[in-house]
Amino acid sequence: xxxxxxxxxxxxxxxxxxxxxxxxxxxxxxxxxxxxxxxxxxxxxxxxxxxxxxxxxxxxxxxxxxxxxxxxxxxxxxxxxxxxxxxxxxxxxxxxxxxxxxxxxxxxxxxxxxxxxxxxxxxxxxxxxxxxxxxxxxxxxxxxxxxxxxxxxxxxxxxxxxxxxxxxxxxxxxxxxxxxxxxxxxxxxxxxxxxxxxxxxxxxxxxxxxxxxxxxxxxxxxxxxxxxxxxxxxxxxxxxxxxxxxxxxxxxxxxxxxxxxxxxxxxxxxxxxxxxxxxxxxxxxxxxxxxxxxxxxxxxxxxxxxxxxxxxxxxxxxxxxxxxxxxxxxxxxxxxxxxxxxxxxxxxxxxxxxxxxxxxxxxxxxxxxxxxxxxxxxxxxxxxxxxxxxxxxxxxxxxxxxxxxxxxxxxxxxxxxxxxxxxxxxxxxxxxxxxxxxxxxxxxxxxxxxxxxxxxxxxxxxxxxxxxxxxxxxxxxxxxxxxxxxxxxxxxxxxxxxxxxxxxxxxxxxxxxxxxxxxxxxxxxxxxxxxxxxxxxxxxxxxxxxxxxxxxxxxxxxxxxxxxxxxxxxxxxxxxxxxxxxxxxxxxxxxxxxxxxxxxxxxxxxxxxxxxxxxxxxxxxxxxxxxxxxxxxxxxxxxxxxxxxxxxxxxxxxxxxxxxxxxxxxxxxxxxxxxxxxxxxxxxxxxxxxxxxxxxxxxxxxxxxxxxxxxxxxxxxxxxxxxxxxxxxxxxxxxxxxxxxxxxxxxxxxxxxxxxxxxxxxxxxxxxxxxxxxxxxxxxxxxxxxxxxxxxxxxxxxxxxxxxxxxxxxxxxxxxxxxxxxxxxxxxxxxxxxxxxxxxxxxxxxxxxxxxxxxxxxxxxxxxxxxxxxxxxxxxxxxxxxxxxxxxxxxxxxxxxxxxxxxxxxxxx
Numbered sequence: 001x002x003x004x005x006x007x008x009x010x011x012x013x014x015x016x017x018x019x020x021x022x023x024x025x026x027x028x029x030x031x032x033x034x035x036x037x038x039x040x041x042x043x044x045x046x047x048x049x050x051x052x053x054x055x056x057x058x059x060x061x062x063x064x065x066x067x068x069x070x071x072x073x074x075x076x077x078x079x080x081x082x083x084x085x086x087x088x089x090x091x092x093x094x095x096x097x098x099x100x101x102x103x104x105x106x107x108x109x110x111x112x113x114x115x116x117x118x119x120x121x122x123x124x125x126x127x128x129x130x131x132x133x134x135x136x137x138x139x140x141x142x143x144x145x146x147x148x149x150x151x152x153x154x155x156x157x158x159x160x161x162x163x164x165x166x167x168x169x170x171x172x173x174x175x176x177x178x179x180x181x182x183x184x185x186x187x188x189x190x191x192x193x194x195x196x197x198x199x200x201x202x203x204x205x206x207x208x209x210x211x212x213x214x215x216x217x218x219x220x221x222x223x224x225x226x227x228x229x230x231x232x233x234x235x236x237x238x239x240x241x242x243x244x245x246x247x248x249x250x251x252x253x254x255x256x257x258x259x260x261x262x263x264x265x266x267x268x269x270x271x272x273x274x275x276x277x278x279x280x281x282x283x284x285x286x287x288x289x290x291x292x293x294x295x296x297x298x299x300x301x302x303x304x305x306x307x308x309x310x311x312x313x314x315x316x317x318x319x320x321x322x323x324x325x326x327x328x329x330x331x332x333x334x335x336x337x338x339x340x341x342x343x344x345x346x347x348x349x350x351x352x353x354x355x356x357x358x359x360x361x362x363x364x365x366x367x368x369x370x371x372x373x374x375x376x377x378x379x380x381x382x383x384x385x386x387x388x389x390x391x392x393x394x395x396x397x398x399x400x401x402x403x404x405x406x407x408x409x410x411x412x413x414x415x416x417x418x419x420x421x422x423x424x425x426x427x428x429x430x431x432x433x434x435x436x437x438x439x440x441x442x443x444x445x446x447x448x449x450x451x452x453x454x455x456x457x458x459x460x461x462x463x464x465x466x467x468x469x470x471x472x473x474x475x476x477x478x479x480x481x482x483x484x485x486x487x488x489x490x491x492x493x494x495x496x497x498x499x500x501x502x503x504x505x506x507x508x509x510x511x512x513x514x515x516x517x518x519x520x521x522x523x524x525x526x527x528x529x530x531x532x533x534x535x536x537x538x539x540x541x542x543x544x545x546x547x548x549x550x551x552x553x554x555x556x557x558x559x560x561x562x563x564x565x566x567x568x569x570x571x572x573x574x575x576x577x578x579x580x581x582x583x584x585x586x587x588x589x590x591x592x593x594x595x596x597x598x599x600x601x602x603x604x605x606x607x608x609x610x611x612x613x614x615x616x617x618x619x620x621x622x623x624x625x626x627x628x629x630x631x632x633x634x635x636x637x638x639x640x641x642x643x644x645x646x647x648x649x650x651x652x653x654x655x656x657x658x659x660x661x662x663x664x665x666x667x668x669x670x671x672x673x674x675x676x677x678x679x680x681x682x683x684x685x686x687x688x689x690x691x692x693x694x695x696x697x698x699x700x701x702x703x704x705x706x707x708x709x710x711x712x713x714x715x716x717x718x719x720x721x722x723x724x725x726x727x728x729x730x731x732x733x734x735x736x737x738x739x740x741x742x743x744x745x746x747x748x749x750x751x752x753x754x755x756x757x758x759x760x761x762x763x764x765x766x767x768x769x770x771x772x773x774x775x776x777x778x779x780x781x782x783x784x785x786x787x788x789x790x791x792x793x794x795x796x797x798x799x800x801x802x803x804x805x806x807x808x809x810x811x812x813x814x815x816x817x818x819x820x821x822x823x824x825x826x827x828x829x830x831x832x833x834x835x836x837x838x839x840x841x842x843x844x845x846x847x848x849x850x851x852x853x854x855x856x857x858x859x860x861x862x863x864x865x866x867x868x869x870x871x872x873x874x875x876x877x878x879x880x881x882x883x884x885x886x887x888x889x890x891x892x893x894x895x896x897x898x899x900x901x902x903x904x905x906x907x908x909x
Contacts, residue, residue, distance in 0.1 A: 080434040087435060094407060095439070098400050101797060102443025105396030106487050107450030108389040108790065113483050114455040115462075116382050118472040119289065120375055121479060124368055125282050127222025128324075131186075132367035133331060135178065135321040136168045137342065139360040143353045149308040149318040151193055153287045154370050168370070169317040172298070172310070177341050178321055179216070184334040188323035189213065189220040194292055194468070195306055198580035198762060201266040202254060204755075205581070205762045208293040209469055210244075210268065212301055212309060218245070218279070220324050221286070227251075228262040228277030235297045242300050244273045248281040249471075250293040268296070270582040271303045284473045289374030291469035305579055315351050322367055335364040374470070378462070380862065381779045387859075388548070388790045391541050393487065395794040397495040398534045398541075399801040404436070404499035405531050406808040429500040436496025437489070444488040451484075465778040498530055531805050536845040538798035543849020543882055544856055545791030550874035551857055551867055552784030558866045559777055564616060565711030565720070567650040570606075571769035572743035573614050574750060577732030581760045589664050589729050592642055595757060596735075602749055604740050607648040610733040612640035615649070617734070617772040620714040625724070627681045627692040634681055636692075637713050637721050640728035646672070646708055648738050656688045656706030664727045671702035674710050677722035692724070702726055715776055717865055736769075743768050780863055795882065798845070799889040806838050806893035817897055827898045834894035835887070842886030846879045 030051055037047035088095045123129055136154060143165070154168040170178075172190070179188040193211035215236035223230065226248055235243050246261070255261045264275050273296065285292070298319075301309030310316035325334055342362035346353040354360045455474050463470045578588050592610055599608045613619035624633045643661040646653065654675060663670050671692070678687045693701035702724070710720035739746055747766055754763050774781065810817070817830060857869040867874075 076430075080431050081438065083431065084435040084438045088438060091407070094403065095442075097800075098403060098439050099442045099446060101396045101399055101800075102440055102491060103446035103450055104793060104797075105389075105393035105447070106440070106444045106484070106491060107447030107454065108793075109386075109393050109487050110447060110451035110480070110484050111454035111458065112382070112385050112389045114451065114474055114476070114480055115458055115472070116386055117477070117480055117483075118459075118474055119378055119382060122288075122473060122477070124286065124371075125284055125473075126286070129368055130366070131324050132221075133323050133325060133334065133364040134168060134367045134370035135170060135323070135338065136166060136363050136365055136370055137170070137360060138164050138166045138363065139354050139358045140164060141354065141358045143317075143346075147308070147310075147316050147318075149192070149316075151290075151320075152373060153290070153320045154365075154372050167317070168320050170319050170321050171314050171317050172312070172319060173314050174317075174342070174345060175214070175319050175321045177345070178323060178338055179214075181334075181337060181341075182326075184326060184329055184337055185323040186326045187216055187220040188321065189217040190298065190319040190321045191217060191286075192298075192309065192318050192320065194290065195304070196577065196580065196764065197268045197294075197304065198270070198577070198760065199266055199268055200760050201264075205760045206254070207762045207764050208250070208254075208268070209291055210294050210296055210304075211292045212298050212304075212306070213295045214298050217295065220322065221283070223283045224280050225277040226280050227259060228275070230277050230279065231295065231297060236299055238299060240297070240299065242271060242273045242296065242303065243276045244268070245277045245279055245295045246275060247293050247295075248279055248283070251278045254293070269304045269580045271300070273300075285471055287371045287373040289378075289466075289470050289472065291471040314345075314349065315353075320371075322371075323364070331364055331366070335362070338362050338364060378779070381783045384783055384859065384863075385786050388545060388787055391545055392790045392794055392797075393491060395538050395541050395797050397491050398538045399797045400439070401495040401498055402531050402534045402801045403804055404495060405502060405534075406804060407499070432500035433493065433496045436500070437492035440488045440492030440495075443491070444484060448484065461782070465775045465781075502530075531808075532841055535798065535802050535805055535841045536848065538794070538801050539842055539845025539882060539886070540849035540852060542791060542794035542798045543846055543878060544853045545787060545794050546878045546881065547849070547853040547874060548857055548860055549784060549787035549791045550878050551860055551864060551869065551871055552780060552787055554867045554871060554874060555863065555865045556777065556780050556784055559716050559780065560773075562712070562716050564716065564773075565651060565709050566615065567738075568616070568769045568773060570739045570741070570743055571649075572737040572739060572746055572750065572766070573617070573734055573769060573772060574737075574754075574766040575614075575732060575734045575764040576754065576761055577764065578761060579731060581758065585730075586665065588731070591757070592728070592733060593661070593664070595754070596642065596644075598753055598757070599735070599737060599750065602746065602753070604746060606738040606740055607644060608735060608737045609645040609648040610642040610728065610735045611645060612728055612731060612733060614734040614736065614769070614772060615639075616712055616714075616716065616769070616776060618714065618776060624694075625692045626695050628690045629685070630681065633695055634722075636677060636681075637723040639713070639723060639725050640731070641725050642728050642733070645725070645736075648736055649711075650738075651711055652709045654707040654709060656704070658706055658708070659725065659727060665729050666727070669700055669702045670705045670727070672706040672708055672725040673704055674708055674720070674723045674725075676710050676720045677724060678707055680722045716773070732764075780865075783860075783863060795885055799885050802838055802841065802886060802889045803892060805841075806834055806890055807896070809837065810834060810893045810897045830897050831894040834897050835890050838890030838893075839883070839886060842883055842890075846882050849882075850875060850879060 033051040033054065034044075034047050037050055038044055042050065124132065126132070134154060148167060148169045150167060150169050170190075175188070175190040179185065181188075191211055191213040194209035195212070197208050197210040199206050199208040213231065215231050215233040218224075218230035219232070225245070228245075230245055231243065234240060244266070246255070251257060251261065261275050262277065265272050266275065267273070279295075296304070298309070298311065301311065308316070308318050310318070323334070325331065339362045343360055346360050347356060459472050459474055462472065578591050583591060596608055596610065599605065613621065621638045622635050623638045624635050626633050641659065643659060643664060645651075646658045656672070659670065659672055673687065681692075682690065687704050687707055690704045691701050692704070693699050708725070711723070712718065713721065713723060737743065737746065737750070750766070751763055754761060817833075820833075821830065853875070854870055861869055
C-alpha cells in the first residue's frame, strides 16, 4: 500500500520524470521482444512489425499505464482548472461582474452566519462543556415569600397562555447542598452578576462589570490562568483577603497587558482588592453576550454593598448553579437526586416557598442550552436575517446563471467542436462546472473580506445598542469555515448546472456548419426559456424581501410616531451611583442637589433633574401596594424622582401639585401618581390626600399630592400603566438634562463637572433620550435596515439580470429588428417590442413575489406594531417600485434596439 501511494505521489508531483521513465521502460520491452524474434530467425523488419502488433499501440499502452496509477482524475482536473482560468481571463468584464455578485451573496451569508454562530451555536469555551449542567426550576405558581435576582443568564420567554413560572436563581444554602452531592457531581460552582463596580486605583475611576463567583468557579469550568492564579475555595472563606481575577481582554484594555498587575491593589466600591490572576484568553464568556471584566468571591458581596447577595438567607435566590457530572453519572440520575433535594426544601423546609399543588421541579439542563443569555433576545432577528441573506444568495445565483446561459450560448460552437473531437458530454459538463466552481471560489475569497467587515460592523451595532456591555466572539471556527465552503460549493453547482447541461446539448450539425439560431427569441427557443424564468425568480424573491422591509419600516414609523407622554427632544441622560463610591444616608440627596444646581449653570441648559431610572430606557421598577380604601394589594410601576423632574421632562400636571425640593428627605412622605393610577385604583374618588404603600405596617405610606399625565415607561409598545412617582433619597440616579441645542455637545462639559465634584464618581452610560429610544427599537431597526438593504441589493441584481437578458436578446435578434425596421417599423414599435418582453417578466415576478409574501410576512408578526402582515399600503407601493425599476432596466436595451441600422444588420447576415 505504501509503495502504491509512493508511486501515485511521485506520478503527481514529478510527472515529467515519471513519464520519461515509463516511455523508456516501454521501449525497452519492445526492443527485447524484437531481439527475441530476430534471434528466432526473423528478418529485422518482420520482427519489429510482429513485436509492435503483439505489444499494441505505444501511445495506447502509455495511456493505460497512466490510468493504472489512479491519478488521471487529478490530471484532468488540473487541465480543467488551467483551461477554466484561461477562459475567465479571456472575459475579464464577465468574470468581474460574476465574482462581485457572488462575493455579495456569499459574503452577506457568511457575515450573518458568523453572528448566528457567535450568539446561538458556539460551544462554551471551557473544558468538556458537554459534562456541565445548569439548574433551572419550574412551578405553577409563586414563588412566595421570596426575593429573587436574575441577570439574564437563562430562562426562555413564556408564552402568553403559559402559567408555569421558571427561573435559574437559587439560594446559597441550596447551592451548597447541590455541591455536596459528590457522588453525582465532580464539582459545582455558582455565580451572579454582572454588577457595576466603581473601580479606582487604576488612574481615573471607571465602572467595571464584576461577577461574584464561588471559589470553585474556575476549577469546575476547567479554566486555567494566563497569569498568576485563579480563585480557589480558600478565597471564599470568611475573613479571607479580598482578591480578584481579571478577564484577559479587560487586562489588555485597562491595564495595558502589564505583567506587574499581579499583587497590585485596586478599590471596588471603596473596598480594597488584590489582583491575583488573569484568566485564560480562550475563556471569552460563559453566558452568550455577557461581558465580564473581573471575578470576585461570593463572600465579598456584603463589603461591596450588593443588597441582593445574601449568603445565609434561604429566601434570597440570586445564584446560578452549574455542576460538572461525575464520569458515568447520567443527567437523568443527577436530576432525580437534585430534584428530590429541591422539592423537599421548597415544600417542607423552614421557609416553604410553594404548596404541593404548585408542583415545583428542579431541572438539570445542558449548560450549552440552559445558559441562553442574549439568544432569545436576538435569536429571532438573526434567523430572519439568515433567511433574508439566503434569498440574496439565491438571487445572486439566479443572476449568475442567467449570465452563464448567455455566455454559454456564445460558446455553443466551441462545445460542438469539443464534442466532435471525442469529448464525452460528461467531460464537457465537468469542464463547465469547474469554471463555475472557480468563479464561486473567487467570489468566496472576496466575500470573506466583506463578511469580516460586515460581521464586525454588525457586532459594533449590537454593542452600541445594548443596554449593557455586550461581548460576541466572532473569531472564525470550524463551523463558520464549513458553512463558507458549503455555500461556495452549493452556489457554484447551483448556478453552473443549467449552463453545463445546455453546453453538453450543443447541436453539432448546425453549429459546425455555422448555422446557429441567431434569431432565436429566447435562451431555450421561442418559448418561455430558462433565462426568462431566472429573471422572474429574481424579481419574485426581491419582492418578498422588499415587502418585509416595507412592513418593518412602517412599524418603525408607527412606533416613532407614538406620543410617549413627555418631550423626548434635546434630553441628555447620564447615570451615577454614589453608593459605589461610599456615599451614605443624607450625603446622597445632598450630592444630587449640588450636581443639579451646578448643571443648571452650564450654558445652553433649560432644566435638569434626576430619577432612579430613565423613562424609555429599558428599566422598570414595580411594587405591590395597597391603596387607601381597598383591601387588595395591587401592582404599580414606581419611579423615584428629584425636584423639577416633571418640569424638565415636560410631563403635564392634571391636578394637585408637583414634587418640590422640600419633599426630598422630608418626614412627610408624598407622591405624585399618573392618570392611569387614578383610573385603575381610585375611580371616582378625589385622589388628592389618599395614601398608598406596602401592606406591612413598617412599609412606607405615601400621600398623593398630585396627578400628572400618562407616560410610556419601559417600552413604546406597552400601554400606559399605573405609575407612582416618589422622592428619591438613596441609591443610584439617572440625570435628565434638557438643553436648548443638541445635547451631544454638552457631554464633555458634563463629564468634567461630575469629575470636579468627585473624581471617584464615574459617569455611567451617557446618552441622549433619542439614543435610548433607538436602543429599545433595536430589533426592529436591525431587521428593517438589513431587510431593506438586502431587498435593494436583490432588486439591483434582478435589474442587472433583466438588463443582461434583454441586451443579449437584442444582440441575438439584430437581424429580426433590422428586417422589422426595413419593413417600416417605427422606433416606438421597436421600443415596445423590447419593453413588452421585459415588463411581462417583471409583472410575472411581482405577482409571484406578492403571493409568496402573503405567507412569508406572517413570520414577522412578532416584530410588527399596528401594521398587519398583509398591509395594503405596502402591498401596493412595493410592486409599484419593482415595476418602476423594471421599466428603467428595460429602457436601456430598448433604446439600443432603436439604433440598429437595417443595412448593417442584413449585411452582417
